Amino acid sequence: MSGGGLPLAGRGRADAGGTASAGGGEVRKTVLPGGLRVVTETVPTVRSATLGIWAHVGSRDETPALGGATHYLEHLLFKGTRRRSALDISAALDAVGGEMNAFTAKEFTCYYARVLDSDLPLAIDVLGDMLTGSVLDAAEVEAERGVILEEIAMTEDDPGDCVHDLFARALMGDSPLGRPVLGTVETVNGFTRDRLARFYRKHYDAPHLVVAAAGNLDHDTVVRQVREAFDKAGALERTEGRDPVAPRTGARPLRARGRVEIADRSTEQAHLVLGMPGYSRNDDRRWALGVLSAALGGGMSSRLFQEIREKRGLAYSTYSYTSGFADCGLFGVYAGCRPGQLSDVLKICRDELDHAARHGLPDDELRRAVGQLSGATVLGLEDTGALMHRLGKSELCWGEQLSVDEMLAKISAVTPDDVREAARDVLGRRPSLAVIGPLTDRQTTELHEAVA
Known part of the structure; x- marks a missing residue:
């Protein structure tokens, strides 16, 4: 890609922009001072927008004792912030007919919302608040433990899904990539609020995050709204001067195990x-x-x-x-x-x-x-x-x-x-x-x- 988007009043630097893509619009990228990346694609022919905040952390970043911690956090970030209760979070998007969810993968986690284009500022504020200001209340940690154990049981009851986890273990053994994203009953039961909070602080700062949005939007406006949402929690100030976390690299060819x-x-x-x-x-x-x-x-x-x-x-x-x-x-x-x-x-x-x-x-x-x-x-x-x-x-x-x-x-x-x-x-x-x-x-x- 070539070209560049314009920085906002010196508060961000633009790395790329002006590239046409699938939606027929323009892809632009801005990096804010705290290392937070904002990437957008403008699709002027629709009346909706989808926002996602991507975290550079997945199940492969877990030690054996932390198996399932990334997924556990995915649940907990919906359970309340310093500004909103769990009900406030869900009600905010329900009130405008929006959809909100998240998923955890081996190498990343994504929190997303799909809304009318006019409600994109609300989605940015709510998701930004969740990612930067979650309190990880001890009572919610305990309550969600039961939910996650039920999710593990549900997966075990779906052999068409579970067989892929079994194959990962056959091919990759007892390695981070070979272990299930959900963790196990033993690891989930072993998590404490303090352990999950340390994992949250380590992996959810601005350099580990990417904000992506596509739909009927204006890039500069989205960057300003994202900056405001993250500034409310001081998230950019804490990491000012840091660069974004680089993509994972390396070469670790898998051995043909025959298991x-x-x-x-x-x-x-x-x-x-x-x-x-x-x-x-x-x-x-x-x-x-x-x-x-x-x-x-x-x-x-x-x-x-x-x-x-x-x-x-x-x-x-x-x-x-x-x-x-x-x-x-x-x-x-x-x-x-x-x-x-x-x-x-x-x-x-x-x-x-x-x-x-x-x-x-x-x-x-x-x-x-x-x-x-x-x-x-x-x-x-x-x-x-x-x-x-x-x-x-x-x-x-x-x-x-x-x-x-x-x-x-x-x-x-x-x-x-x-x-x-x-x-x-x-x-x-x-x-x-x-x-x-x-x-x-x-x-x-x-x-x-x-x-x-």
Whole structure:
């Protein structure tokens, strides 16, 4: 990106601006004196705006004893500040028909609100207050503990969701990336108010935060309102002169572990994820791996969908996916099927991955995958929430914004040879496997043999 937005009366410095993007508007960025980044995309054709405040902290920043602390804080920041009670926070957005929520991931946390464009100042004030002025009341810490334990139980009751946590453990072991974002019953029960408060103070200062907004807005106005919201708590003054926290870097290739994790449960379906190490989000080969994933399991014409569902009727849902972290990544294949069909489904998955690793895929399938991935990229950015998500994640993870045209160019530049090389490299690695379902001893033995 090039060009620049204008600083506000010397109170901020502008790093980038003037770039057209998916919404047809302009992306601009300003860095305030305390290291707080504000990135916006103007979409003048809508009457809404979505605001997100992104924190540079996720579950991978936790020690084993702190497992789930980031997610616990995500809950607690809705429970009251020095200026607002928990009811005041929720009522403020409800009163204008707004939507507010948050999510915790492995490497970041996001708090967001979607409102009418005229109510964006309210959303900025409320979310800014939550991020800078939460009191973490001891009574609320205790009350929310029960809520989080119920959330863990709910996840355990959803095997289609839980199997992905099990796969992360199979592939990445007892590492921060291999442990569940929610933590465990033991870690959640061990948290005290003081321990969570220390974690909050360490990770929620201005240099760790990015404010992203998309919709019918004016960048300079948003920057002024964000500065005012954070100044109320003295958040910028405390960190004045500091630079924003840099994106995560490093290279920690995952070892192909070949592990099998099985949870024997009385479910109607068996759920499996088969996969292996992939590429980090900073590796240019991730574009080729994305095309490969689209061809193998990205749509109704993909190999896995055709072989498993259309031709044999063995599963309702099957797909492949990639996840990229700062220093490593993964590729996975999911399927849910009747327990008695588990071995057949797993064999098809293994055969398709092995075939792609050895022989590649035909050019026509790869061209279709490029088109499918390109279309999904554009269609996925058709609302202000998606645009905000792209702005915030891009700034936090890469420190820059790729325009949609630049992303499409990256996808279109992928050649069949690039995809075949990615297939040989990634799919040729020893896979790991996670399975949840009612399994016989024979099936358990077969699962271990399948990845041996």
